Amino acid sequence: MSMMRRTILAGACMAALLGCREGDGPTRPVDGGRAWVVSDPPGARIFVDNVDTRQLTPDTVRGLSGRHDISVRLDTLGTTYGFTARIFVTDADSTITISGPLVMRCDEVICFTAQHRYWSANRVRFATNPVGNLFLRSGTGGGGLLWPSITNNSYVSGGMIAFAGLLGGRDTVSLGIYDSGYLAGRPAPAIAQAADRVELGQRTWVVPPSSVIQRITIRGIEVSEQLLATGEVDDVVVLRLVFRNITHDPLYAALDPTVPAGGVAFEQAWVGFMLDPDIGTASDDALSYERDLDLVYAYDVRWDENTFGGGYARAPGLIGLRMLNAPPEATVILNGWTSQGAGSQDWVAGQLNERNGWNMLSGLRPFSPDHPDRRIGHMPLGPGDVRISVSAGPLHIAPRDSVGVTVAILLADPVTGTINSGTQMEPGEPTDRTRSLYAAAGNLFRKAVEAGAVR
Numbered sequence: 001m002s003m004m005r006r007t008i009l010a011g012a013c014m015a016a017l018l019g020c021r022e023g024d025g026p027t028r029p030v031d032g033g034r035a036w037v038v039s040d041p042p043g044a045r046i047f048v049d050n051v052d053t054r055q056l057t058p059d060t061v062r063g064l065s066g067r068h069d070i071s072v073r074l075d076t077l078g079t080t081y082g083f084t085a086r087i088f089v090t091d092a093d094s095t096i097t098i099s100g101p102l103v104m105r106c107d108e109v110i111c112f113t114a115q116h117r118y119w120s121a122n123r124v125r126f127a128t129n130p131v132g133n134l135f136l137r138s139g140t141g142g143g144g145l146l147w148p149s150i151t152n153n154s155y156v157s158g159g160m161i162a163f164a165g166l167l168g169g170r171d172t173v174s175l176g177i178y179d180s181g182y183l184a185g186r187p188a189p190a191i192a193q194a195a196d197r198v199e200l201g202q203r204t205w206v207v208p209p210s211s212v213i214q215r216i217t218i219r220g221i222e223v224s225e226q227l228l229a230t231g232e233v234d235d236v237v238v239l240r241l242v243f244r245n246i247t248h249d250p251l252y253a254a255l256d257p258t259v260p261a262g263g264v265a266f267e268q269a270w271v272g273f274m275l276d277p278d279i280g281t282a283s284d285d286a287l288s289y290e291r292d293l294d295l296v297y298a299y300d301v302r303w304d305e306n307t308f309g310g311g312y313a314r315a316p317g318l319i320g321l322r323m324l325n326a327p328p329e330a331t332v333i334l335n336g337w338t339s340q341g342a343g344s345q346d347w348v349a350g351q352l353n354e355r356n357g358w359n360m361l362s363g364l365r366p367f368s369p370d371h372p373d374r375r376i377g378h379m380p381l382g383p384g385d386v387r388i389s390v391s392a393g394p395l396h397i398a399p400r401d402s403v404g405v406t407v408a409i410l411l412a413d414p415v416t417g418t419i420n421s422g423t424q425m426e427p428g429e430p431t432d433r434t435r436s437l438y439a440a441a442g443n444l445f446r447k448a449v450e451a452g453a454v455r
Contacts, residue, residue: 033064033089037072038099040251041187044074044082064089074102076188079115079130100254103184103205104130121198121229124237124411125149126156130185132204132225133178134239135159135275135409142278147235147317147411151310155319155411157276161223161241162391163206164358165269173218173266174357176348177274177387181209182218184255196231205246207255212350219256220247220263230454235447237409238324238454243271248399263399270333270361272391273407277319280305282385287336288437289376289430293448294323296334296390297441301383301426303419314421317411318444324452325406326392333363333391335377338384345378346387361391376430383424408451412443 037046039057046055049069053061057072066089073082081102089096106115106129116127116137125146127137135144135156142154164174175182189202206221226240246252247263277298279285286301297320305316323332337345337360345367347356359365366377380386392405418440419425428435 032092034095035061036097039072040101044072047071081187101251119198120149122231122234123148131183133180153308157278160274162272162274164361165266171216172355172358179349200227217350222246235411236451240406242404244402245397265398268394270391270393274389285386286383287386288427294332296388303421320410322408322448323390330392336388410447412447414440415442
């Protein structure tokens with residue numbers, strides 16, 4: 001008698017867990033059906049209808065009949081990576097192959113509140129989570145990066161990998177700064193921590209949520225994140241990012257069956273990092289640029305944060321985002337924007353305004369008013385809830401291609417004697433070195449130079 005075989009790419013019904021459901025199938029009672037369960041990486045526990053089989057992938061589950069939910073779970077560092085597939089066993093001689101990548105997905109604030117972990121090195125305390133959206137504790141109220149580390153002075157609400165490009169030469173796609181639902185963390189983060197050094201490496205995939213997977217949107221990018229903070233250079237966190245096009249990979253196709261065989265190329269692509277700086281109260285921040293250092297930075301416009309401790313209430317620090325290294329053929333673009341009330345300038349992947357992400361990261365069509373310098377972007381007219389970004393491009397990223405950038409997140413005190421707490425300091429013209437802000441930001445510029453020594 002010949003054996004009947006079927007293969008299920010389990011990732012198309014991820015649980016990690018997404019709770020994907022299908023309509024009821026045939027449930028004719030038969031005995032002896034089998035499921036060959038494979039995962040990437042292997043070694044994950046196999047569950048049948050939420051009951052632990054005590055088997056690890058790859059292995060065969062026997063004695064199946066009718067409808068079952070096969071779940072695969074790998075627990076590491078307090079996080080569960082996995083997938084779930086629903087199968088229908090209708091033949092006693094059948095073997096169903098279930099194969100897929102293990103991922104961790106989460107788009108709810110409560111999940112990030114539970115999953116985040118804090119790390120401290122030099123004078124910075126920062127949050128990470130297994131999905132890959134860095135410096136994000138809960139997405140509201142800040143707390144993603146605290147400085148100095150002995151205080152609860154909050155400077156960041158979240159950080160996101162920046163990617164935008166053209167599909168088919170015409171469709172603009174990009175990630176928004178809070179598109180956490182597009183991130184699928186891969187096991188397992190590698191963490192090394194010494195007395196005053198933290199080094200974390202993890203991978204995440206950019207995969208559209210099921211609600212928008214049929215749309216033309218950002219997809220099919222693997223990002224390797226290496227985050228480093230060391231006591232050798234205080235007040236600096238360095239982030240090395242490698243973006244790889246995996247739209248050709250069958251493992252990725254298990255999550256995203258809409259991708260054509262062979263994958264897709266991204267043209268005129270821009271890669272980098274975005275930061276949501278909230279220096280205490282979010283609505284009174286301002287931003288500026290230092291072109292010669294590839295640096296965009298934010299500060300409290302009145303130098304006054306009553307909730308700050310450690311002597312910083314009347315002299316809150318500045319926070320900057322610098323591009324340290326980019327592909328040699330790329331141009332570095334510095335940009336920033338505001339997100340406040342009805343005038344919000346954020347964009348969201350999978351929505352009509354997704355194209356704004358490519359406009360901003362490329363620097364070609366930022367929001368008005370736009371600085372005349374090609375490499376400097378939007379100039380907000382007043383203080384607000386600001387975001388900042390650094391990006392490099394344009395790049396052609398075909399399936400299997402990789403590009404890398406290195407960015408630094410840095411903090412510094414305002415220069416003594418240059419500010420008057422409670423008095424608003426306008427950003428001014430970013431190329432004017434006689435302006436008040438340029439003098440106040442001198443320590444930040446020094447930190448931007450020192451960041452290049454972090455190894």
